[in-house]
Every structure is written in C-alpha cells, then in structure tokens.
Amino acid sequence: MKKEIIISGFGGQGVLSMGKILAYSGLMEDKEVTWMPSYGPEQRGGTANCTVIVSDERISSPILSRYDIAIVLNQPSLDRFMPLIKPGGILIYDSYGILNKPSRSDIHIYQIDAMDKAAELKNAKVFNMIVLGGLLKVCPVVSTDGLKKALYKTLPERHHEMIPLNMKAVQVGMDLIEEA
Amino acid sequence: MKKEIIISGFGGQGVLSMGKILAYSGLMEDKEVTWMPSYGPEQRGGTANCTVIVSDERISSPILSRYDIAIVLNQPSLDRFMPLIKPGGILIYDSYGILNKPSRSDIHIYQIDAMDKAAELKNAKVFNMIVLGGLLKVCPVVSTDGLKKALYKTLPERHHEMIPLNMKAVQVGMDLIEEA
Amino acid sequence: MNNEVTLLKGNEAIAYAAIRCGADAFFGYPITPQSEIIETLSLLKPWETTGMVVVQAESEVASINMVYGGAGAGKRVFTTSSSPGVALMQEGISFMAGSEIPGVIVNVQRGGPGLGTIQPSQSDYFQATRGGGNGDYNVIVLAPNSVQEMADFMDLAFTLAFRYRNPAMILSDGVIGQMMEKVVLPEQKPRRTEEQIRKECPWATIGRTKDRQPNILTSLELKPEIMEARNIHLQEKYATIREKEVRYETINCEDADYLIVAFGSAARISEKSMEIARGKGEKVGLFRPITLWPFPERQLAEIAKGKKGILVAEINAGQMVEDVRLAINGAVPVEHFGRLGGIVPDPQEIVEALETKMMRK
Amino acid sequence: MNNEVTLLKGNEAIAYAAIRCGADAFFGYPITPQSEIIETLSLLKPWETTGMVVVQAESEVASINMVYGGAGAGKRVFTTSSSPGVALMQEGISFMAGSEIPGVIVNVQRGGPGLGTIQPSQSDYFQATRGGGNGDYNVIVLAPNSVQEMADFMDLAFTLAFRYRNPAMILSDGVIGQMMEKVVLPEQKPRRTEEQIRKECPWATIGRTKDRQPNILTSLELKPEIMEARNIHLQEKYATIREKEVRYETINCEDADYLIVAFGSAARISEKSMEIARGKGEKVGLFRPITLWPFPERQLAEIAKGKKGILVAEINAGQMVEDVRLAINGAVPVEHFGRLGGIVPDPQEIVEALETKMMRK
Amino acid sequence: MTENDIISPENLVYKKPELMNDTPMHYCPGCSHGVVHKLIAEIIEEMGMEEKTVGVSPVGCAVFAYRYLDIDWQEAAHGRAPALATAIKRLWPDRLVFTYQGDGDLACIGTAETIHALNRGEHIAIIFINNAIYGMTGGQMAPTTLIGQKTSTCPYGRDPELHGYPLNITEIASTLRGTCYVSRQSVDTVGSILKAKKAIRKAFEASMKGLGSSLVEIVSTCNSGWKLSPAEANEWMREKMFKEYVKGDLKDTTNLK
Amino acid sequence: MTENDIISPENLVYKKPELMNDTPMHYCPGCSHGVVHKLIAEIIEEMGMEEKTVGVSPVGCAVFAYRYLDIDWQEAAHGRAPALATAIKRLWPDRLVFTYQGDGDLACIGTAETIHALNRGEHIAIIFINNAIYGMTGGQMAPTTLIGQKTSTCPYGRDPELHGYPLNITEIASTLRGTCYVSRQSVDTVGSILKAKKAIRKAFEASMKGLGSSLVEIVSTCNSGWKLSPAEANEWMREKMFKEYVKGDLKDTTNLK
C-alpha cells in the first residue's frame, strides 16, 4: 500500500505538524514515510502545505504532481490541489475556509467542519487531531494505535497527559466527517 | 633583427629600469619590444631580472628560455643565466658582484666595471647608463639616438637637464667595456 | 545512545549525525533552507554532552575560516550554508585546499543566481565540482539523496576529508534538507582524544612538541619550483582520490536502453520517472553519481556502452551534463533536462523529456 | 588626447584605457600582481580631468558590491583584482548576473590555490567560465594576450557588459599584467551624460521619474514560476551571446596537422612554439579563444576536423581542455600541457609536449 | 453631523504617503518595519526628492522594501548595502542615497562595509532597524540580541560566555570621524515616531549637504521572532531594549535643526 | 681584559630567544616586525608555553612569521586570522592562541572578524602591527594612513574627502565588552620595547586566564613603504603617528600586573 497525501492551508493552521504526526504514525507502524513541506517566510501568512507519503515499500520521489488524498483547509489550497487528485482519490475539506465548494465527480469528497468543532470544544489545539481523525476514518493510512504511539514519541513527556484528549479528538473527527 | 636580452642583478641595482629604457629606445625606433620583469616583494633584497626583446617583427612569446644577450650584475644572476645564452651569444658582467668569473667558450664575454666607474664618478645614478652604453657598444640593439629619445620621452621634464650627463655615461660605458 | 530509528528533516539529521559521529565543532551562519542545522545544534547543546563546540559566526566568510582554523588544529569541524553563503566561502575553500585542511562544508542548495530564491535547486554543481575559488584544486563532493544519506555522509565526509587532508562537501538541496524521512542514526562515537589526534594528524597545529618540527599550515609559497611541486602533490592526491573514492549507484541499468543520470533529489525524482517509464514498457535505468567529484566517469562510460541515449536530469540549466559528456566522449547521445528558479520537476516531466528528447526524436 | 603610442605595462594599460574609454569609476583593493592598476589611476587622478571616481575599497567583497551599485546606476564601473581577491567576489558576481548588472571585473591571475603565489597562472579559468558563485549564470570572459588587448578589451568589456546587461570579465594574468609592450591608446572618449545614460540604460536606478515605474535591481524572487521565467530569460540571453559574441584567432590552422589551443599569455608562448615546430617541418597551427565564455566551440570543432591531434597548452592543471573536449566530442585526440605553481612554460617545453604527447606516441 | 460629512477630501489630515504604494506589505502584523517605511516615504516627499532618490534594501525582512516605496531601488547582497550606496552616491552626488538595513545585515555580516563607509564619510544615510534578532530567517540570534534573550540559535538565552556580548554598533559609529549625525530612536508611540522622523530627515538632509555620513538606529520590535503579540513586543522593547540601547542623539555635528 | 674574556657563556646577558630560529627574516632592514617577533618569542619562552602555542599569521609582510618562530602556525586568509584563532582556541582551550596582523589585514578587510572575535570575548590575543600602510604589496594606503601621508594609492597625500579618515580600531576595541585588555605601544626605543613586551605578556596571560580578548597595537614603522631610512622612519613615527595613535593602555580589566 502507498498513499500520497497533500495537506494544505494557512500557515498558522498547523498543516505542517498535522503532516508530521501522520508521517510519524507511519514510522511507528514500520512503514516508509516522507514528509515534504513548503517552506520559507511562512510566519507571515500565506499558504503552507506538506506532502506526506506513507508506503509499505521504498519511496522514490518525495515530490509529486498527483495525489491520492488532499486535505485542504482554505480556498487557495482547494483551487490548487483539487485538480491534482488522482481519479478515485480523496478530497477532504473544512468548510470554514471554503467559499466555492469542490466539484469533481471522479473522486471521493468529504467535508469535515473541524474549525467549528474545535471552537465549540473551546480547544483550538485539537483542530489538527480532528482532521486527522476524519482522514483515518475515510482512509486508514495508519491505525489509531500508530497515531497514539506517534504522539507518545513526539510530544515531550510533560505533555503526555494531553494525549487522551487528543485521541478523543481523533474520535470526534471520525464521527464528524461526512461525504459531501 | 630580433634580440632577446636578459638583465639580472640585485633588486636595488635598477635592472628593471635599465630594461625599461632599452625597451623604450626600441619603441622610439619603431621596433617591436617587450619587457617582462620578475616581480614580487623585491624591495626586500633578492635578485630581480627582466627580459627585453627588441625586434623588427611581431614578437610572439615574451617568455624565453634562451637568450641572445645576458647582462648579469651579481653572482646568482651569472650562475642562473650564463647557461641559457645561445651559442654565439653575448654575456656582459660587472666584476663588482662577481666572485667566479664566467667560463663559456661558445659565447662572447664582456666585462664592464660600471659599479666602480660610477663610484669613481661619484654618481651612482649613472650606473645604469654606463652598463647600457657597454651593451650598445658590443651589440647596437638600438641606436644611442633612440636611447636619447627614450630618455626625453620617459623622464619628467624637470629632469631633462640630466640627459646630457646620462648620454655621457653611455659614452663612458662604450669606452669601458672590454672583452673578458 | 544507540542506533536510533527516528523521523527527521535532512537538516536535523545533519545536526544529529554530526554530534554522534564525534564532530568537534560547528561554525556557521543562518540561511534558509538550512538554518535548522544550527538551530537543532543549539537546542541539543552538545557542548554539555560530547563537548562539541557550536558557534554562530558573524558571516560565512568567518565560518569557513573558523573551519580552517579548527580543522587545521586536527579537529572534526564543519560548517553549513546555502548557495550564496557558499559563494562567500570560495576564497576560504581554496585556501583549505591549498593548505590541505580537512574541513567539511554542507551546502543545502537553493536557486540562484545571487540571492535567487529559497526554493531547492542543484545549480551549485559547478561551484562545488569545479572549485569556485581560485587555482587548481578539487573538493570531494558527496551528494545525498535521502535523509539517511544526510546522516551517513556526515561521518563519511569527515573520514574522507581526514584520509586525504582535503576539504569535503556535502552537496544537498532544499528538498533533502527540508524533507522528513525515516533515519537510523549512528551510535554515539566518542570525540577523539588528544593522543588520537596527535597520531592521526601529525600535521595538526596544536603546539609544537620538542620531538618535531613546527607544523605550519599555509597555502603560500613564493618559490615557483616548490610551489609547482606542491601543486603536483595536490594533483597526484586528486588522482588517487579519483582512483579510489568514486561512489555511485545504479538501478536497472543492465537491460536498459536509456539511462537517466541524476544526483541528489533529482535522482529520487528520476527513480520514480524510471518506474513510470518501465510501467510503459520502456527500458530505462538510473545512474546516480554519489561522489560528484570524483565523478564516476569510467564507470558511467562502461555502463553507457551500447545504450541508445542518456538523459541527464538536474534541477539546473545543465551542469553535471558536462561531466557526463566528458565521460561519454561522444559515444552515446546525451541530452539534458532541467527546471530552474526553485521549481522542482515532478517525475512525469522527466518521463516526458525522455520521450521527446530521446525516444521519439 | 589622441591615439597615443607608448610603452606600458598591461596593468598600466588597463588604467589608461579605462580613463580614455570614459569609465565612470574604479573600485578596488590592492593585490599583487595588479596593484599598478589602482596605483596608476591614483597617480593620474582622473577625478580632476574626466571626473572618473577612484575609490580604494575596504576589501574585494566591498569592491564588487560597489561595482554592483555603480553599474546598477547606469555607470561604466569596474574593479580589478587577482585570484584570491576574485574568489572573494563570487557572491557579488553571482548577484550581478542575477540582477543583470553590467559591471566589469579584471582578474590578473596568479597561482593558487589559496594565497598561492604571486607569479602568473591561468588557473582561474573555471572560476571565470563556470561561475564560481552560486546558480546558473555566465560571465562574458575576454582573455587578452598582449598589452594592446589589455587596453582594447577595456572598452570592449564595457560595451558587451552594457549590450547584454551582464557582468564581463577580463581574464588576464601576471605575465600580461606585468609585461611592457607597445600600445596604442584609444582617443579620450567623453563620459556619458545623464541624458545618454537615461537613454542607454532605462533600467538604471538613478531616481524614478514620473514617466516610468520604479527601477528595481534585485536578484531575488520567491515565486518559483516568476523566478524560473527570469532564469530562462538569462539562459536565452546567454544563448544569444553564445551566438553573437564568440571571438577567437587562428594562426596557420588551415594546413595544420596539429593544433595548439591556448589563450592569453599561454597563447603568446604557444605562438613561438608553433614557430619552432614549423621550423622543424611540423605543420602546427594555433587556435586562440579570445572569448573564453562564450567558448568558440562550433568554430573550433569546425577547424579541428581532420586534424591529427590537439594540444591544449595552459598555465594550469587542465581547465580549458574540458571545453575543448566538449567542443570536439571525441572527434580528434585532445591532450593537455600545463605548468603549475607560478611557473610559466617556455616555448620549447610546449614543442616537446607536442612531440611526446601527440606526434610520437 | 454624520461620518460622511467628515470624510471628505478637504478634511483629510492623515493618510499613508503617496510614495508608498498599495502593494500589501509582507511584514508580520505589527512589525516596526512598516512604520519606518512610511516615515521615509513622507520625508522624501517633503524634501521633494521623489525623482532623485535611490534606496538600497538589505537582505533581511526589509529585502522587499523595494516593492512598497515607489522610488528606484537596488537590492544589496547581505551586509553590503553601504558599499552599493557608496558607489551610487559617488557617481550621482546630487541624488539622495540611503540604505535600510537590519541588525544582522548591518552589525554582523556587514560590519566592515558599515564601518568603512561611515568612516570614509560617504554622503549617505544609513537607516538601521535593530530588532535584536534575525527576523527574515526565522528568529536567530543577532549581534544585538540581549543577554538572556532567547532565540532559535540561543534557545536557552544568550550567554556571553558562549555567544559574546550585545554589540553597540551605533556607539562605534558615533566615534568615527566620517559621521556627522548618529542617532537612536524608536517608533512605538506617536511621540517617538515623530522624533524618529526628525532624525531620519536630518540624516537625509546632512547627506544632501555633504556633511558626512549619518546613521539612524531605530530600536524595533520583531514580534514574530520574539514570539510576542505586537503590543507585548512594544512593552518588552521599552523595558529591555531601551536599557541596552539608550535613545537619543549620539553625535550631531550638522548644525541642522 | 680582552673581549674574549668577556665573550663567554656565563657572561651572556642578551641573545635572540631560542624560539626564534636562524632563518634570515625577509623583512626590510630596520622593520619593526622583527622586534615584535623577538618579544613574542621571549614571552612564550618565559611563560613556558613553547609546546602549547599556536600562532596565526596574516596576509601582509608578516605572512612568513611562521618561518621564524619555532612554534605551530596557521597562515590565515587576508583579514581572517581572528576567525581561525577563535576556532583553535575554542577547540584547544589550554593552548595559547594569538594572531599577528597588520593594519590592512586587521583594520580593513578583516574589520568584521576583528570586531566580532573581540566582542565575543574569545580568549585570544591579537597583536596588531600598525604601520599606517600596506607594506607587503608595495606601499598602498591603509585605513590607518595619516591625513596628508603619501602612499602609492594616495600619491598626493591622504585626503579625507577622497579617502576618509584614519581609523582608530584600537579605540573601538576598547569599547567592546568582550575585551579585557587593549593597549597601544611602540618598539622604537629600549624603553618602549620593554613596555611593549609587558603589554603583550599581559595580553597572553589574560587569554590563558580566560579573562576575555586582548588587543595590543604596536605603532610601527615601514621604512620601505614610507621611503625613509630606518632612523628617519622612527623619527617620523614619533612625530606624526603618536599624535594620531596615542600610546598607553586604553582598557585594562584584567587585574594582572
């Protein structure tokens, strides 16, 4: 199995760390992974993205022009990456930042209103995990177990108490996502 | 006609300017000339030399390994350049700085005691011109007229009054030089 | 600290691997896309563990001259920068070559010329392999194509640098520097003791003991005869390195009709292009020089025999293609494909280039 | 001041010719064997006659960036240095190429690497022609082989630099810089007026008048698409220069069995070698690239057809020989002869190299 | 009296200067760079030098200054702006030539160019944005970073034993015989902004009068690099930076008011 | 009592230090460099640091210092000696590391390296030979060349309008927080030589005690470059140079005697 994923949104939305957690989860399950960010002076607004590949075999190019899955969190990201999803692929979007709804018939399109949900939960920090939960629901690139391991591995010890909350958010995301 | 000449001695002895005057004289007579110095931190002692080529035709290489004429003003210069004189060529030396007299039978060897002469004349500055006079005597690479023109051209106007004295020194050199 | 499997950026891997391979010092100046190297080092503060020194220098000019000083004192010392910063180091690198100083330079390339772009590029191939500084000299150039190689080449670069008393460079780029991949970090090696350094580096300037002549590191010599001898010594050393240290990788070259020659990130991308082409039934192989200098010229010439064509895929306007042409010497058609300005080609483009430039024309 | 026939050092000729061709400024830092250039300028004090500015900069890094500033403001500005000094300029030259700044750099080469020697050398050929700085760029490189050409190429370098908005370099060496020869100095040209500059250099940053957009000189662009377009523009410009500005000289090539290819002082020496060889009955010709970049590759390939062999004579360890090999592409055997470390070969050595490497083997 | 009655051209009392175009600036919200840009534009307009000014932008966050002020610009290599400016001014003496540089650019890699241009007394003005950090590259230590201040390359705080001391380059500038005006200002309040404007204006005028070289340091915030909100950043600057970098004129031999 | 009675080992009161070998020095007759070389050799011997010293020679007339003192040496690129020394000392903290640099090397092309090494307080000593000219390359203007002084690149005398002002880098060094000892001396008389020796010794000791960085300027002659006899050069130095470069300690926080 090999999944080629792009995650894209505003610089501040945490798209890069979302990708990192995903990649780390793959690593925890002994898969091959690559994570490739857009980089530069992103702190100043603008759109950031990262490509994550999770595969059972050696990964050749970390640079892609077509994706199995795109997670888009604002309009420019949608405009840019929707056309690059392979037929039969998956598009996940958060409607919060989207003005014109996606419109391809040869792919699976899912909506996840994670921004609103995170605001509702009064915890902006779990936004990431909600989105990831949604992804794992519609395409179990990695297991939730791998994800949990990744959190234990990457978070500094003093934040480990937050992990149950995060895993709960994953569950929320799984419940929240819906075919658009 | 083409003459390939090396002039070599202590840094302070004015070998470079001797060569320059010679080259300039050639220029005054519409010949092709090149002057190529050794260079570097010469003010601190050590041996300096320059190659002068005077020719009726275009000069290809300014760098030579064999010379028609060598003027050597100290022992290291003699040791280095005597072997490089073409058979039938000319060696001119000032005995002042020479410990072991030159010893090739296939070239013409001339001695000119210009150092002593200049000291005798109480004018160290004409040393150059005495040596050049000697050279022109044994091999008229340029005419004394060309030499005079060169002096007029190269010396700043305020020094022009010195030119007759210099030309006299040339004559002295012509008289002084003798087959060794 | 044993071998550790983790997920790191190429830049971070450089920092971790440097500490673990017993590096003694880092001197460098921040520049995108490689500032994570000095940042990671600053965070790990190896001066409290292995004793490694980390200094943010006042410029790349200072950095490379600190490397000169430190490596000249027998230590494993390196600097890292990106393209314009490395341009500033050219005098220093030339000095290191002349004085035979075994320092290591990492260039995480970005697009040029000038300030250019912070996006990835491979357009410093000439600067690295032809010696951007003055004089006849060569730098050993290693081109990693994965985060793992970023880590592995750190120790290798030091080893080669000290083996030949010559600067060595890791020529990476923004793709390899910024991407994360699985990496197995080497075990922590101890830094060498003074005794070991004295033994391994009898030339090092660490205080002249009575039993030897002063050690003098200089690239200067005003006597042409001696200077020529020193230059000939360098050239002979380079010939030895050419003989012994060529590294490259081949994938599917045996039965191939066409070869892609690519290094670093372009090789990763080309590997996928090769897969795509093979999927279409075209027999394409990949030749990846790992040492860019010494370039695997004999090896490539050998493998290229009888092929129908060679496509050199680079993220530049055509640089390594010269070395390929020099190696092939007219025996096989050689074409170039490249993208510029920070654009990283995708695998499909290279397939198309193969088709239009080599197969169909 | 009319055309004047005089005897000058190559370095002095540069200074005289610069003033006479209407140069607006010199910025430079002393270094042997070319300090006579700034010294002659200081003595001639052109700021009192033509108004030319002469500034001794604090370093070569500053010099080249002053050239950037001055030439970017539409003026004829140049700097001069020797090998290690030019190594320090590589970042600046790369910036100039990226921003399309028409400055002129004179390199009176000495031996390297590093501090090397002050004696003549041609070992900065790669640095000059491959772009020692970062990125894909080219500098127009003129190689004078006489004092006359030192003088003549000053104006030519400015002309080409401004014609193409590209840095141009005069790649000379200690032989040509230090030797004196007859030289015909050009007539004094007036420096261009503001009006002329506005016309010739609409891009120059001299104050934005209402009738145009701001002029911005920068090598930076973060958007890859735009940056690639700019790079492609540069590559197209380079292609035009390759097409139109190749310069070379041939002597006795028509009937020759063997060619010597040499530039600059090595070409002068080789000319004599050719004479000697012809004296011995060997049909030898001389091909002298005058522009090292663009290298006369098509022209050489054409002339080389059917020859028995080509000897590339350089005062280095083998640099231009790569361009010759690339041009010839295996059609004729190519060998290299070189001396290193500040030793200038004499004509006889090259004849011997011809005999042993080409004729007898 | 409605808003609309007031909002009418004849009642306009402030808007951004003409010379500042409408291109959105890439600076982070609240970054000091923007304020200084405005001041420079205002001064050039007030001096009537719109057609006779050449700016030199640095490598640093202000690298793109050229996008925002509609004058001619050259973008310098990192640290070399004073070298460019030297040449431009020597060749076009009647132009107003200024550089705009950050602390990394001016006080670190460009130390030699800064000191020598100032010492030669080039008739240029140097505007120096000291935010005690490398903003552009993501917040690394600058020569002006304070002792104890945390940056990405001194994440445990600047330690003089490891990293040396804050460099007061403006003080050095004031000791150089080539400088005629050296001043340190800030742009955190209306009052300080007006003072900073006066200082920059004096520097520009001194350069046009050929009195020597000038340096105006603006003690600035980099809220992104400092990881503070814009308001907190101003507070922190006033509390910490002003102690190390004391505001006021350090040298004035211009006799200009 | 014949000379031979006196010339006998037990009566020896002065000879050149052991560490200075017999290689003839390439310096011009009367050049100050030689005296300073002797002092450094003497001090290293007196400190017993023969086996623990690394010198860094510059590009300048002293480039060949490594030929004359039998210690380990590195030859730096022009101006970069402080960078080399920084690395050597950081990596071998128990070694005595010093640089030896001319005014072109230290105060011109190497300005940034000098200031930043000093400001970081590297535990090194910088010996600075200020002869107001570029000796090595044949007598060009240096940053320290005096107003009116003639050199090959200011043959009509240094003119501040064209060439800027003499740069007093030692004064700058004394303002940097990283320096613990900054002194200016000369070596033209027995008395001044002994003082210079004390200063260099203090700088070396301060570096070994880790007190910070030190700079000792030796106002020197370059009779070749100045086109004077050695004796005249000393006179000229005393008359002209000492006015611009006033001798004495500029800073001393070492508490060493």
Added chain:
Amino acid sequence: MSTNRGAIVVDKDRCKGCALCVLACSKGVISLAVRKVNVHGYPYVEPMNPDNCIGCASCAIVCPDGCIEVYRKIIDKEDEQ
C-alpha cells in the same frame, strides 16, 4: 466654543489586525472586528465607536501598514447640539 470631530477610514484588506491602533487611540474608537478575516486571512479592525473620534491621527501614525485615513473637522459645539 469649537471642537474637533474626526473620522477614520480603515482599509480592511490592508489591515493585519495587529491592534496597535487600538492601543494608540485614547478615545476607544477602534476594535478588532469579531471573528472576521479579510481576503488575506487576517483579522482586521473597525471604528466601533466612531463618534468618539477626534481625528488626532494617532492610530494612523502608529499603523505599520498605513491602513488608516484620518479626517477632521472643526465644528462649533453649539452647532452640534
């Protein structure tokens, strides 16, 4: 008796919501727009209490992005009431 009445116009697409103007206004005229972002994704400010504005221009002077235009009219107190 006369007084100053002011008004400001914020270029909301240029505003980055840094809130420095909010702090600079002693009259409490300006506030961040609630939960709104502009085309560039930035929050932005609006004159929430426009009537308090005296047209002193403090807000505009401190605005790093030059987003605020300030207008001022001197009016008779009586007129107003």
Added chain:
Amino acid sequence: MSTNRGAIVVDKDRCKGCALCVLACSKGVISLAVRKVNVHGYPYVEPMNPDNCIGCASCAIVCPDGCIEVYRKIIDKEDEQ
C-alpha cells in the same frame, strides 16, 4: 669600586645594516662596516669601538633581526687599571 665591561657579537650574515643599533648605543661602540656587504648583499655593522661597551644590551634589544649577542662582566675598577 666596580664597573661593567661589555662585549657584543654581531652575526654579520644576519645583519641588514639598518643601523638602529648604532643609534641605540650611547657609547658609540657600533658602526657600519665600510663598503662591505654580506652574503645576502646587505651592509652590516661591526663593533668599531669595542672597549667602550658596557654590555647594556640596548643595541641588541632594538635590533629587529636579533643579530647581536651581548656579554657583560662586572669588574673591579682597580683590577682593570
């Protein structure tokens, strides 16, 4: 009563004839050798009035090339006479 008697040895091949020692010697001991040059081509100095030497070492201290060795013996004035 005792006094200092000194003597110097000049390494003439190392000496460059700069004459700084000549100036430094208050006793007039040293002079340039007349019309002589050493192996390197330099004029050099010699102790022309050796008896005046008091072994103060001034000459040696100022010698840039370290050419002078100084010896000193304390002797009884009486002894001498």
